Amino acid sequence: MSQELIRILFVGGHGRSGSTLVSRALGAAEGAACVGELRYLWTQGVTKNQLCGCSRRFRRCPFWKAVGRAAFGGWRNVDAPEMARVHRSVMRIRHAPRHVLPGASGAFGRDVQTYAETMAKVYRGIAEVSQSPVIVDSSKFPTSALLLRRVPGIELRIVQLVRGPHGVVHSWSRQVHRADKGGRLMATHSPAQTAAEWLAFNAVIESFRLSRTPWTLMRYEDFVNRPREELSRVLEFAGLPSADLPFLGDGTIDLPVDHSVAGNPMRIRTGEVPLRADEEWRTVMRPGRRRLITAFTAPGMLRYGYPLR
Ligand SMILES: [Zn+2]
Numbered sequence: 001m002s003q004e005l006i007r008i009l010f011v012g013g014h015g016r017s018g019s020t021l022v023s024r025a026l027g028a029a030e031g032a033a034c035v036g037e038l039r040y041l042w043t044q045g046v047t048k049n050q051l052c053g054c055s056r057r058f059r060r061c062p063f064w065k066a067v068g069r070a071a072f073g074g075w076r077n078v079d080a081p082e083m084a085r086v087h088r089s090v091m092r093i094r095h096a097p098r099h100v101l102p103g104a105s106g107a108f109g110r111d112v113q114t115y116a117e118t119m120a121k122v123y124r125g126i127a128e129v130s131q132s133p134v135i136v137d138s139s140k141f142p143t144s145a146l147l148l149r150r151v152p153g154i155e156l157r158i159v160q161l162v163r164g165p166h167g168v169v170h171s172w173s174r175q176v177h178r179a180d181k182g183g184r185l186m187a188t189h190s191p192a193q194t195a196a197e198w199l200a201f202n203a204v205i206e207s208f209r210l211s212r213t214p215w216t217l218m219r220y221e222d223f224v225n226r227p228r229e230e231l232s233r234v235l236e237f238a239g240l241p242s243a244d245l246p247f248l249g250d251g252t253i254d255l256p257v258d259h260s261v262a263g264n265p266m267r268i269r270t271g272e273v274p275l276r277a278d279e280e281w282r283t284v285m286r287p288g289r290r291r292l293i294t295a296f297t298a299p300g301m302l303r304y305g306y307p308l309r
Pocket residue numbers: 052053054055056061062063064258259260
């Protein structure tokens with residue numbers, strides 16, 4: 001493999017914003033490969049051997065086996081528990097300023113360097129095995145994006161995915177069973193925590209506008225209403241020629257099998273899936289709560305073009 005830069009299209013923003021669907025749609029295009037939320041590689045994949053998007057256990061998935069071989073001569077040659085520890089150490093959101101400002105030193109600085117150097121090998125392995133010019137990483141998390149700037153040999157492009165805060169808050173408060181984890185419940189967060197994180201995560205991801213990293217915005221609602229237009233635009237932003245996107249139907253998408261290492265349970269679903277904004281919150285959310293969320297997230301709503309009424 002030559003030492004060409006590996007292009008990463010990072011889908012960033014807050015959880016439950018539709019990133020699994022959007023990333024898989026991007027990954028379905030010619031020249032792109034979606035690997036899901038790669039920040040969970042060391043915990044959910046290598047250590048816990050959970051399900052890949054292809055419905056096989058991580059260690060039985062031929063794609064990830066090949067990536068492990070290409071990157072390290074096999075996953076057994078990496079200290080996975082140590083990498084899981086390093087990942088926890090560097091990923092904390094309170095460390096975000098330390099990833100932006102110079103001077104990450106001491107044990108933290110060493111963890112950052114270990115993480116960046118190891119992930120460089122992982123991305124190179126993915127590029128080699130997938131033979132795709134663009135790798136779609138839907139890790140979302142702001143510190144994940146900040147860390148990617150330290151990974152040698154990659155060229156980073158950011159698509160910030162935003163979904164209106166009411167739908168996001170509603171989704172985090174709902175009890176959902178995970179088809180990919182034996183029916184276990186998905187994590188839930190309080191409305192206050194979700195609203196605060198929605199503002200904060202989006203602000204950090206948007207800060208990439210001020211850096212030299214190419215950045216673009218996609219609203220989830222625009223994606224489901226005008227999927228062809230929005231996908232073409234972001235694929236072009238990622239440097240891929242706008243293809244004819246044969247997997248898009250009339251209000252549907254035909255999802256191929258992919259090898260997303262972690263993400264929303266819908267990552268194991270394949271075939272035709274309807275494209276629609278989940279607007280359940282409009283009928284079930286109490287008006288008082290709705291107003292509070294609007295008031296609290298108003299700066300972000302205005303910024304991303306969501307009407308306050
Ligand atoms: Zn797989």
